[in-house]
Amino acid sequence: MVHWSAEEKQLIASVWGKVNVEECGAEALARLLIVYPWTQRFFSNFGNLSSPTAIIGNPKVRAHGKKVLTSFGEAVKNLDNIKGTYSKLSELHCDKLHVDPENFRLLGDILVIVLASHFGRDFTPACQFAWQKLVGVVAHALARKYH
């Protein structure tokens, strides 16, 4: 089980409380597809991903981004059992979706950058530390059931 200090929990909660899940989720997924274009391999049925503009405006990208970040919210609500929270999703990503876990790390780092751009100086080094830890734990949990 991961240990979270009181400060880390507070930093995570205070940032999360101000996040617009739909906007942030859409932006994070769009940036993933733009910055690391090979990640588009998982979304061949999303329609037009031919340019950054197309990706950002793509309604499927927005919807899926919201879905992904909403799910991330479950981790924030269950910091003491992230493993359990993502057990089924881990199996899904392995058995059905066939996603290389490296992609979870990439998305996690993109999310940190999106948060930084929204919160500016309030996204202090201590805040970044807590969130890097969180995205790392989530990535690990999602990879845990791979076989």
Place this chain on the structure above:
Amino acid sequence: MVLSANDKSNVKTVFAKIGGHAEEYGGEALDRMFHAYPQTKTYFPHFDLGKGSAQVKGHGKKVAAALVEAANHIDDIAGALSKLSDLHAQKLRVDPVNFKLLGHCFLVVVACHNPALLTPEVHASLDKFLCAVGTVLTAKYR
């Protein structure tokens, strides 16, 4: 990984807009890296890594200067950073994984201070550029 004409132009724009703040960003990127990835501190046992450290600021200036140099010679980053590449291969031998960590923290700093500048396209270009710099610095390792 090849930098397109667009990438090069985006990178030059970023550094032009950042201007004199580059040195400060270098220091902050290091500071964030030491916080977020404590294992990176192992390369600086001789530094005071506390808040406001003059050594970290000084080193940040060096890092920033190298990035600016690379951006100014973006058609030949290997040439521009050749001496630094030798230094990292022969003397410093920083494990290659750490260049990604510092690059990521530099992006975070730019995002914090200039969110409007870091559009998705510019983010992609800058990320590619930072990867290219890391590749050059580790190119002579073996």
